[in-house]
Amino acid sequence: MATSVFIGAWVAAGLTLFMFSFLYKDNPFFRFGEHLYVGVSMGYTIVRIHYDVMMKSLYGPVVQEGKWWLLVPALLGLLVLTRFVPKVSWLSRISFAVIVGFGSGVAIPRIISSNILQQVQGTLKPLLNAGSSRFGMAELNALLILTGVLTVLVYFFFSIEHKGAIKIAARIGIYFLMVYFGAAFGYTVMARMSLVIGRFDDLILFASRDYAYASLVLLILVTLGLLLWERGSTKLTTGGQRRSS
Amino acid sequence: MRGLAGKLLRLDRRAIFVLIALATLIPLLYPVGLPIRVSPEVKRVYDHIESLPAGSVFLLSLDFDPASKPELYPMAVALLNHAFRRDLRVVTMTLWVTGTGMAEKVVSGVASEYGKRRGLDYAFLGYSPGGANVIINMGQDLNAAFPADHYGERTADLPVLGGVRSLRQVNYVVSLAAGTPGVESWYVYGKEKYGFELGGGVTAVIAPGLYPFLDTGQINGLIGGLRGAAEYEILIGMKGKGMAGMDAQSATHFIIIGLILLCNLFYVLAPGTVVRSFDPSAPLRTGSAQDGPGPSTGLRTGPSTPLRPRTEPDEVTGSPDEVTR
């Protein structure tokens, strides 16, 4: 096994245990890991912006392909950075106006088409296609979907008072929403547990002989470290209390 | 009994953490290998790739970061294995900056197992900022969106991208997504106008939200969570991380179901319990010996204690430093 992989395994296992130490309580190991994560991800992002945006999308096309007009968006991009200079920060509004205007403009027709028209079509089409066939499970499902969509929309319509028939419809909508939130919760549990499984999988791998039992050794060291820190904090607290009394 | 119920409700959460850790660790060390039923939505992605003739262009967008690796990386491995087996022209990319390293690793790793050559059989375009805007750009002119691939080679010169001027020439797009930009961005800003076939692979958190689009055919298949990855591995006859994690998934789910049922049992046994219906038109009550208003998800500690100023960390939400999203 390459030395870099061996050392990397120890580093990864150690950092994983540092982060898991938060489950005991907030402590310096976790804080170190948390700040290290912020720094590394910032550094990585800077590298990616340089190579994937500046070099590939700007420098290459402008210098190597002669697309000089791309200096205009580069200038607009630089104007964004004037946000940090209070006297000229208003210049950044020009760039944000372009970004927001374009984003809002392209979004409108696409969202109307995909999120509204197609969804409404999807709700009504099964019912319209039912025809004179027997009322089976498919037809019942289509009816339930239509009921659910309408009652949920009624629930979220706050411009009229929810009373009478509107109130009944809104109450039915709430039950549909509760089913959705329950399903979402169940899936969220699945997702979070998958993340735990993923990390434990790596820790088990790094606990093998090939990696010199990295996870186990580091678990003992981190536990000892936490105990020492806990003892140190307790002494500091009790010492402080004695001095004040 | 009621006293015990009250005490157990205030159990130190670290005991629950140890329970979850054991429920995860033991099945991973001693797997059982229970059978997994393949769901129709996962099979639709598989069937579509099966139907593509050799040489078809398959675009895999790895729109996730390391936080979602356990769920989506096994999906990527399974899909790439399938695509390379079918001799498809594989084009990969990512819309998430911190996912670039993982995306490169997975595609080059699986490609090397099949003896596939970069530039000839597959391409990794890398990362580009802008999310939905990148998709629009690719839909208009792929070479303008990615003038060079991740390694600096001009995309216009890559044989694998021969004849592919935009997304209109792509036969199938699958987005493996952990959020936005993701599957939703691909069908709103991509499929809507450029008409390619789209499939989705997502984390379990966002999977339930995509079923309406599956129903209307806006996405032709959906692989959801680690379970979905396991199902896809079964379909292609591969034993991967997806299947390996399912026993632990079963154990942890059952632990949590048990905890929820116990919690409700103790809640019923604890004194002053009243179950009533939510009335949205009722005025908000500030606290009483009865339960608070609403279909509560329990943001208070006890079922019948009036609201009082806190002198200790919130037992439900944890200490002020607790990591939450």
Add this chain to the structure above:
Amino acid sequence: MTLFLRRTLPLLLTFLFGVAFAAQYYIPHPVSEGALTEISVWLRIILGFAMILGIASLCQVHYAKIRTRVAGWGYSLVVYLSMLITVAVGFWAGGQETGTGLGWIYTYTLLALQGTMFSILGFFVASAAFRAFRARSKEATVLLVAAILMMFGRVPLGEYLVPAAGPVAGWLLNVLSLAARRGIIIGISLGGIATSIKIIFGIERSYLGGRD
């Protein structure tokens, strides 16, 4: 003139770009398509610069902590050092990751740290479920039952014990949950379109920031 540049020009630009690219969707003329292609290239470049904003902001926060020596300033030093080392290694590697120092840092630090940070949530989900997930009302009971059916039916052990659990969970997802989610999607989309129109017509100006 100053007021025109500070307020009117940005609003005018928002309006022009908004209307132009909303209309562009319905105009398949080559000039229209060409404009969309070109402006989307521009946006990618501008957004690349905008990403620097977030990083610069974080740098400012941590630098202030180091300068004023507030409690925990040592951790801010960790942020700066790790960032600078990563950048230096990244440039040394030419932005490539396979077999380089940048790839090592990515695989053995970033992957481990970010992966573990969000996996901690799994433990807190279990703890919160035990303490807070109570059937206090009929609606909460429906939520609870749906959640339990989903957790039971979507794992191999649940389907092994009760074979019908899988199809029931599937039905909940494909019918009842789908209906509610569709209603939410339509509602959110209508709200989003209204907000976009307000932005284009200058009624909503919060994106400009500051006074004027």
